[in-house]
Amino acid sequence: MRLTHSRKLVLDIFQNDNALLCAEDINKKLSGEAIDLSTIYRTLEYFTNKDILGKSTIDKVTYYYLKEGDHHHYMICTDCLVRLPIECEIDKMLHKNIKQYKFKVTSHDLTIYGYCTDCAKNHKEHRKSHG
Amino acid sequence: MRLTHSRKLVLDIFQNDNALLCAEDINKKLSGEAIDLSTIYRTLEYFTNKDILGKSTIDKVTYYYLKEGDHHHYMICTDCLVRLPIECEIDKMLHKNIKQYKFKVTSHDLTIYGYCTDCAKNHKEHRKSHG
DNA sequence: CTCGATGCAAAAGATTTGCACCCGA
């Protein structure tokens, strides 16, 4: 494993910002020391193969995250895009389905959409002021 | 709702073939009576908004399916695209997260990916035959 | 020194959009 300059930079970003990040996000966070987008993609692929990063696709865009711990799901506020992590109990939930169908699960996607406390409040006020 | 020629054709395809289909799949199945791809996309979007079709994304490609019944989630075989319906217990699973964060859920997406019994078997054989 | 890593530009592939024309209700 070659620990090149680019790879260090990318890894640092994930370590300083424990979030879901897409290639473009990383590109922006590198404003000072630019890395080519294609290199970023290759680096993300590289770390994913090494099981250092995991990935999850939202709306045709692939987001990556540090694979410390289990996996991540979020409740996403569709107003302010804040992400609130949730504990995943999918495996438990699926248990009987998997048995019944003898299905071999390789991955799953789960995302919850809605409003966080603040945005829910604003929405109510907003709606009031409009009738 | 305007039931145009194109829309009838697309709907027919889903009714004759209860499967996951992407825009390109539909385009191919229309070999006789061609519809422009952009129209197919617009038609699929249209039916999705009308809640007649549901969609699910695999590998950056959006697949559509007839929405029989209200709230369905599926385990999808990424080899043969067969769909196995699963009972949704997300609300139960989220209960404590929602309380903790005071989050107002509006919707959620859940899809399970993996291999059905047959494809899992083929995969194993495939792997064997390659080493 | 060598081979993998990188930058650059261009390609690929799915999906969207602008616009003029067409057709179903």
Place this chain on the structure above:
DNA sequence: TCGGGTGCAAATCTTTTGCATCGAG
């Protein structure tokens, strides 16, 4: 008739790839 539907071409957007050069081990 008229506003939504359609075809065509071009644009968009994310991601991938070819190739010459660079640099870590």
